[in-house]
Amino acid sequence: MPKICILTAAPDYFEDLGPPRLTYQRLLGDDISFRHWTDPGDLAEYDLVLPLLVWGYQRDCPRWFALLDQLEQQQIKIANPVSVLRWNSDKSYLLALEKAGVAVVPTMISAALTTNDITDAAQKFCTDQLVIKPPISGGADGTYRLQKDQPLPEDIAGKTMLIQPFQPAIAQEGEYSLFYFGGTFSHAILKRPADGDFRVQEFLGGSETGADCPEGAQGLAVSACQAAEQILGIETLLYTRVDMLRDPEGNFRLMELELIEPSLFFQHAADEGALFASAISVYLT
Template sequence: MPFQPRIAILVPTAGYHENWQPAFARKAAALTGAGLIVEQRVWTDPGDLTGYDLVLPLFAWGYQRDVAGWYALLDRLEAEALPVVNPVSVLRWNSDKAYLGELGAKGVAVVPTIEVAALDDACLADARAKLGAKEVVIKPAISGGADGTHRITAHDVIPPDALGHRRLVQPLMPGILTDGEYSLFYFSGKFSHAIVKRPASGDFRVQEQFGGREEPWQPNESARDLAMMALAAAPALPVYARVDMVGDGAGRLHIMELELIEPSLFLHHAPDKGAAFGHAVYAAI
């Protein structure tokens, strides 16, 4: 009988508000199709993981709401030298969006970002002036699913959940409203597929829970070059990656973020329905 590696996929706690099971089923099908045995472990209390050939945090959804618990898990995975994909160094680096500054310093076109240690009116006014933008988006540096993300016009007050807290301030990119947000998917550095996600009318968030919708998209060479340049800046080549980018209204794309921890991979839009994903994970063992 051929060797069948056992892998543990870290999943949300019971009662987590987003419906993650359909996406889990698609990923699990791709992984079992590649010859892997898939088991679930709750990321906040995964128990003994030493018997697994690989641990994947693919559904550690909600980690941004328990940052201390998330970093403690990363420390444990590292201390126990467990086989993790993506590697712990990549997971830790990708957890805090301060990495956008690193990408920008390496010449990668990113959405202009100003980090504020404790957001108040004066800091916001200063950030607006530096960005040259009256309308901005503020978000936590450690975030997911648009948690704590707000669109702020020139006359809006700072939301209570952001006031006095560390936040990233970015201009509202025109492309998000006119064209949407683009996502390119890579497995072991090889392009798989891409989609465009568009927000509901009157919104700027593209996530499904806010009425966003997606469809397949064919990226041009410049989009793929930008994605690879961003991935090359990570501490190690990710086994799986989603690269989100948005247009500036002047024909140039900018990296919105890299999703290297627990991204939705939209495998139902992949031509091979995720076979390349499964093979990439198997090859990482």
């Protein structure tokens, strides 16, 4: 039997890792190992390392990128590969995908955020409502919805930040996530924020339901995956979550391409994750 290790969040991380651990044991076998990404030890004994639960890596970027360097130097077999993880860690990849022709949520980057940047973005995007987020982030850390005349929160002023126009569809319809394993579509969900919020994370009051793919959703997801694979020079991503919503004109736009530690919501998959397990098996052959 192949030896598989899943990297997890640090011991003091606030979310409960128990349920996803049980899910991965169900899918991949009770003998899989779990190690904290912050101190994983020697991983050379494993046939495959999966960073599926490295939640919170954005809170210690130097350690995260040092780990990726170490995995690369030791030629540890990890999926998605280190080159993918490094690229996907910084959300400026959205600009690379946009350049490749993928319809993304319009995005600007400020190297040191000022109120002038907010004014410029509001003018460029023709909106008074903006979303500001760090380029390396997760779980909505450091993410704000601002009116153009609001003062900058102290924790983001002067920092490198992404600026995007607020998308009203997040509250009106929600955010779709499509899941692909070994390049094959598995399932989709629709995530909605709590009333008055724009963040869809469950611990912030968001919720999700299983969903059929609306027209145009899979087309965008496939184009985003293919563009990423071409940019990175790889054949097929092992696992992918594609987050998208509609713009004011009703067209789907990519919010994020999650290739590191996405929640995969197997409870909404018709096969309860069997395709994922099969993709892992094929990857190991």
